[in-house]
Amino acid sequence: MISQTAEYALRAIVFLADQTEPQTNAQIAEATQVPVGYLAKVMQLLSRARLVDAQRGKQGGFTLA
Numbered sequence: 001m002i003s004q005t006a007e008y009a010l011r012a013i014v015f016l017a018d019q020t021e022p023q024t025n026a027q028i029a030e031a032t033q034v035p036v037g038y039l040a041k042v043m044q045l046l047s048r049a050r051l052v053d054a055q056r057g058k059q060g061g062f063t064l065a
C-alpha cells in the first residue's frame with residue numbers, strides 16, 4: 001500500500017503526462033480530485049525532485065520535466 005501523498009503525486013504526474021500546456025495547481029487539483037492545499041505541497045516535493053518543472057507568471061504552471 002502506498003501513502004496518500006504518493007497517491008496524490010502519481011495522480012498529478014499522470015494528469016500532467018496528458019497535457020501539452022502548463023497546468024496550475026487549481027487545474028490539477030480539480031482534474032485529480034486532490035485538495036488544492038495538499039496538492040501545492042505535493043507539487044513542491046515533485047519540483048524539488050525534478051520530476052516536474054514549475055513556471056511562474058501569467059502563463060505559468062507545472063509541466064513534466
